[in-house]
Amino acid sequence: MKKNIFIILSILYSTLMSVWAAEVAVQVIPEQPVKGEVFDVKFKVTLTTNDKPYISFTPVNLEVLERVNEPEYHFEIRGGIGRAKTTKTLTYTYKMVANRGGTSYLRDILVEVGKEKVESKTVRIKVLSERKEMPKIFARAEVSSDEAYLGEGIDVRYYTYSLYPIIQTEIKQFPKLNGFIKRFHKPVDTEEAVRVDGKVYRRSLKYSARIYPEKTGDLTIDPLRMVVQYAGGSVNPFGNLGFGFNRFKKKNLSSKRVKIKIKPLPTDGLISSFTGLVGEHEFKLTMNKNKYLVNEAIEARLEVSGPGALEKLEAPKLFTSEALEKFDDKSDFQELGESRGRKVFEYTYLARANVEIPERILKLGYFDPETSQYKEVEVVIPSLKIGGGSSNIPSKNTTSNAPLNENLGNDRIFKEVPSPSLMSAPLFDTSWKSIPLDWVKYLSFILTGLILVQTLLLLKGQSKKIEKDENLYKIYKRLLKK
Known part of the structure; x- marks a missing residue:
């Protein structure tokens, strides 16, 4: 009787094993991730067939960054003697991040294996707003200021903090920083010791940028995502008997998003010569000379340096006289360190007629964020004198040293030069x-x-020489006859 019961149970078990095709389990690592930090979600699918599983789900309050391409395999033998079946477990890993604290979900989890569909219950994930204890290794974005004016420069630096030596860093995703003019920098990977919450960390600069906000309101500094390989184990240098048998480990790091408040520029005290630059700037104009002939090229060079967004600065107007034909301006921008820059404008004009343009003052303005005031710099434009032509340009303006509008004004004065008289x-x-x-x-x-005179003199000299030679020849012949 017992033998018959055992046979019946074996048949039932074998039947169930033949019908069973797949099962799925979901694991969140760590169980309570921190807002803004990358964590893993593992889907473990156990199969008895060779079919490839397809996984789908709906994330709520979560951002899926990527899925690891190759799954992890694990094989196991199930069943009794003579009826054993080999099962395999495929583990698919997804990288995710929660951008806010609270509760997040994975809904509508469905695994399709061949013709079979396996559903799983909703996974609830508790996301911490901040870590209770500082991690042993993390990434952080640090800004020079969390509040700035429109167009004001901000320095952003991305660091890794670690209690262990970082062996290698691989950047997975660079920050986009939409809404900013940006200058990206790839710094030298050097470490420094800093103290955080009473612990000494190794801090390393991985990426940096100089940014200029193009709109007001609350803007976001995007995270930098990377994978680091580090020497895990004891942080005690005398651990492992001093032989340093630390295992290399990998960790996904992502800096948290940083909010920046951007204020509009004040309208009170706005000056007509405002160039759009924010911060103290220097302006230097260079011209080789101030006297030219008609059809001679006139060249000028304006150099602007400072901490502002010089990329957007347009060439100020120096001259607009009808006596000068203007060619296209040339500009060149260079960075002076991480926070300053220099832009050089090269002007070329062609003198077309007699004209005298007196010296005047060109006013260029910027906004000083430290005093919240607009300031002006005066640039002296030297006088020009053009002559040697057959025509003059009449004077159209009589006001000198007038302030300039519409991004640095016009050449308002040129003096009429009277035509030279033959009776003078x-x-x-x-x-x-x-x-x-x-x-x-x-x-x-x-x-x-x-x-012509020189040519005639040369010809006369040659003729005298020939005549002299003929006289000598006649004397020679007379001597021969004697």
């Missing part, structure tokens, strides 16, 4: 403007005459 007495006028306008033609005539 150039012997008593030492100015170069008194020379007749046809002096080039006269000079050409004089040079041509000198060349």
Whole structure:
């Protein structure tokens, strides 16, 4: 009787094993992740077939970063003697992050294996707003200021903090930093010792940027995500009897998002010469000379340096006289360290007519965030004198040293130069403007005459030489006859 019962149970078990195809289990590591930190969700699917499972789910208050491509395999033998079946467990790992504390969920979990569909209950995840104890290794984004004006420069630095030596770092995702003008920097990977909550950490700068907000309100500094390999084990240098048998471990790190409040620039005290730059800046104008001939190129160089967003600065206007033909401006930007820059504008004009443009002041403004006031810098534009042409440009403006609007104004003055008269007495006028306008033609005539005179003198000398040689030949013949 007992033998028959055993046989019946074996048959039932074998039948159940043949019908059973898959089961799924979900594991969250760590069980209570921290807001802004990457954690793992493992789906363990156990199969008796060779079918490939397909996993689907709906994350709530969670961001899925990636899925590890290759699953982990584990084999096991199930069943009695003679009826044993081999099962395999495939573990699929997903990298996730919660951007807020509280409760998050994994809903609608479904695993499809062949024609079979296996459902799993909803997974509830408790997310901590902050870690109760500082982790042994973590990443952090640090900003120079969490409140700034529109267009004001902010320095962002991404660090790793670790109680263990970090052997290798692989950046998985760089911050996008939308809403900012950015200058990214790849710093030298050096370590320094810092104290955090009473513990000494190894801090290493992994990435940095200089950013300029382009809109007001609350903006977000995106996280930097990376994988680090470090020497785990005891932090005691005399651990493991001093032989350093530490195992290398890998850890996914992600810095938390940082909120920055951006304030609009004040409208009170706004000046017409405001360039849009925030922070103290220096302006330097260079011109080689101030006297030119018609059809001669006029070159100028304006150098602007400071902490502002120079990438967006347009070339200020120096001259708009009708006597000057303007070519396209050239500009070049260079970084001076991590927080300052320099932009050089190169101007080229072509003198087209006689004109005299007096010296004037060009005002360029910026906003000082420390005093919350607008300030101006005065740049002296030297006078220009253009001559040697046959025509003059009449004066259109008579106001000198007027402030400039519309991003650094216009050349408002040029002085009419009277046409030289042929009735004037150039012997008593030492100015170069008194020379007749046809002096080039006269000079050409004089040079041509000198060349003709020189040629005639050479020909006359040759003829005398030939005549002298003929007289000698006649005397020689007479001597031979004697």
